[in-house]
Amino acid sequence: MKGRPASKRRSPRRSTGTPVQPRPQAHGRFRMVWMAVAIGVAVAAILAFLTWDTQQEMVSELEMFGDGHRLPPGDPPLDAAAVLGLNPQVPQTVSEINEEILAVGKLVMTTLPQRPEAYAQMAVAHLQVGQERAALESWQRALEQNPSFAEGHLGMGVLLKEFGEDEAAIASLSKAIEVNPELEPAYRELTSLLLQQRRTEQAVEVARQCVQRFPDQAENHYWLGQAFLQHEDYEAASRSYEQTLRLAPDYSPALHSLAVAAARMGDKDRATQYQKRFAERKALELEAERQEARNFDDLASRRQALSKRHAVAGVLQLQVGDPRMAEAHWLRAAAIDSQERTTRQALATLYEQQSRTAAAVQMLEELCRLEPEQAEYFLRKGRLLVGLGADLPAREALQQTLQLAPQTAEAHRMLAQIHLRSATDWPTAVAHAETAARLAPSSDTYLVLAAVQSQSGDLAGARAALSRALQMDPDNPRTRRAYERLRELD
Structure with a gap:
């Protein structure tokens, strides 16, 4: 793996009593963990931004009598590439995409030097292009800005764990939980590492805390089961695995571990039953993975990753009160990924709030094309067109709204x-x-x-x-x- 000294590479460790799942390649592992954590948090922030209620404001602008209210045209379209200092041509190759991923991270870090989130985004950018050691340095810089930045401790812990620096990783992950007890991934990462270290009682306690805080997540019950299995409390382990399957019936690791627990309790029939179910489920998963591999488009995947980097950057810029930079990042995201929806939703709302009605209508038209089953987009488009007095296209949009949602008052x-x-x-x-x-x-x-x-x-x-x-x-x-x-x- 890039950036990792040979002496520090972690070899797979198996411990008696705990089946170890195959470790993904490091780059894929980092991408899965941090795309889920950092990007997931950012997209949630965009969605929260989209809940700003503009409906009452727009309704109040409508005239019940007369020709309707015409909103000012607003600013001309923004040249996103010029504002961001990027090539006007969107990247076409994986190499160009990787360059822009790093450029976005550096831009956010440069424009928001006091925000730990900016360095976090630089860390994610490094991870996406396989620069793990550089990512570690960015997490360290994030924590220099704010030692209580829980996501920074989590990021450090994940990387240190991958580098085999277990004690430092345990300290970082424990600190992440101490600073923010709601940071769910930190519990699972810490439980996994404690089990690898054979610190079973600590692993049970951390996994139990995780289940108590997040009882609806199947994976959390699975890790509690793994801790009980290593603790040789096979009945408790079985109960945790069964709860995992109640929440996620197709979670194959729980089926395998149930077979192990049943065998150790001497219940050969149950062990055989669960092992058979595991084999059947695993065969389906392997076929799905083969199909996914056949259909995988690396260039499209990298475009989506870059688009998300711009989406996150836009959220950070909006949080510090710079809607122009937010708009530029979101426009670039939309240009890179023609199927991307979240930034188009954010742009439509931003334009509505800025009374840039033509731009808002354009974004809503794109959303109507991408998600023609969503009545909300047609309703918002119709509302804006009514406000402009454009009755014919407004009528078409509103009639489409009623086809999708007839009870829309x-x-x-x-x-x-x-x-x-x-x-x-x-x-x-x-x-x-x-x-x-x-x-x-x-x-x-x-x-x-x-x-x-x-x-x-x-x-x-x-x-x-x-x-x-x-x-x-x-x-x-x-x-x-x-x-x-x-x-x-x-």
Whole structure:
């Protein structure tokens, strides 16, 4: 493995009582662990960002009467490559992709030198290109910025464990748990290492803490079973493995370990049964792995890795209040991976909040193409187009929303408003307005219903709808004015 002295390479260690799973190649192991930890945390942050509620703000901009509200066009499209100092052409080879992965890490580290997360992203970048020793240095620099950065201790622990520096790894992983008891992967890494060290009682205690904190994760019960197995408490081990299978029926390591535990308790029939199930499941897994290997596209995989690096960088930039840099990273991510969704979601929300409606609509159109079964994208697109007064494309988007989610009250309400503005097809307008009021009764929906009924000549229905609106919001001046205007017509 690159960067590892020969004297420090860890050889597979087997200990009596604990089946040892084959160790993946180091680069693959690092990628699996840290793509799951660091990137997973960052994507969760993007998703949290996407939950910002812009719906009420956008709805308040809509005019119930008249031609609708036109939002300002906003800034011109951002030149992401120029802002980031990258080649305008997206990388086309694995070598070029690896260069940009490192460039993104260095850029984040340079622009956010006081943030430990920036050095963490540099560490992940090094790991993705196989530079493990450089990654270790980046984790150390992250901890220099913040000694209580739990992810830094976890990163150090994983690498030190891989390098065979077990005592230092145990100290780092223990510190990660001490600083942040919710850092789930640290428990599993520490349990595994303690078992390799034959420190069985400590392993049982750490694994038990993990299960108590995270009882819904099958792998946590598996590792508790491994600790009990090494402790020669075969009944407790079996209970843990059985719980693993209740949570994940196809988890083959638990089947194998159950066979081992049953054999050691002298139950040959159960041992044979579980060994047979394990062999059947393992055969399926091996065939799936062979199929995956046949279909594997290394270039596409590396593109996805680079896209995620930009996604993470954008989150960090947004956290420090630089939406321009966040936008640049997310645009680059979208350009690199034409199927990537998360950054497009983030960009659509960012553009909505910045009133850059045309850009938001473009991103939502891409999301509609990528996930045509998601009604939310069509609804958001329709909402923006209604705000712009672009009634025809808005109607198409809202009708598609209702095909996917017929009970979407907002789509019915906005379709009623479109018909109201164009003064066409009053029966359809009334039907949409009535449905909106039934699905989501509120002062606003009854106002729309009243307006449609009034324009269609149903003054009695309009008065009834306005009365309901006033009952729901008696202090609403717009409702009061509409009610007084309608009374003047009597």
